[in-house]
Amino acid sequence: MCSSVPVIFSRLRFAVLTRFLLCIPITVWVVGVLAAILHLAPLWRAQLQTPPGWTFTGNVSGSPDYMQYRVWMRQTQETGILVANKFTNEPNQPHLLTLLYYFIGKVSYWLNTTPELVYAYSGSLFALALVVILFSTIRHFLKLS
Secondary structure (H helix, E strand, C coil), X not given: CCCHHHHHHHHHHHHHHHHHHHCCCHHHHHHHHHHHHXXXXXXXXXXXXXXXXXXXXXXXXXXXHHHHHHHHHHHHHHHCCEECCCCCCCCCCCCEECHHHHHHHHHHHHHCCCHHHHHXXXXXXXXXXXXXXXXXXXXXXXXXX
């Protein structure tokens, strides 16, 4: 009897999640997919416009921080979830918690692709999720059906 309790709760959670997702109108899903595609559009354009003989590195961001994130995605594969700050002269042990970049690095290893591509495609999934969560939040506070 007790061993079936976790199964019942997991089925209940799945049922609640399914009911939540089914209550989202199709137009919201379409807008979410469009947001995901727009998120990937600069990446696809850069891949298509890379001149012959050149290699596209996956960097479409002008932010200097992005280079740090690229280092972390690769460094976590060597050190685990904690990474050291390699952009300083002082020696230091791994102390920076980088869960997102660890998981992106792991997924890129499993898929045998670059972390930059996994980072870009996971960003498109986050764009889709943002649209759905934003709609749900607005509907909750405005009492829309």
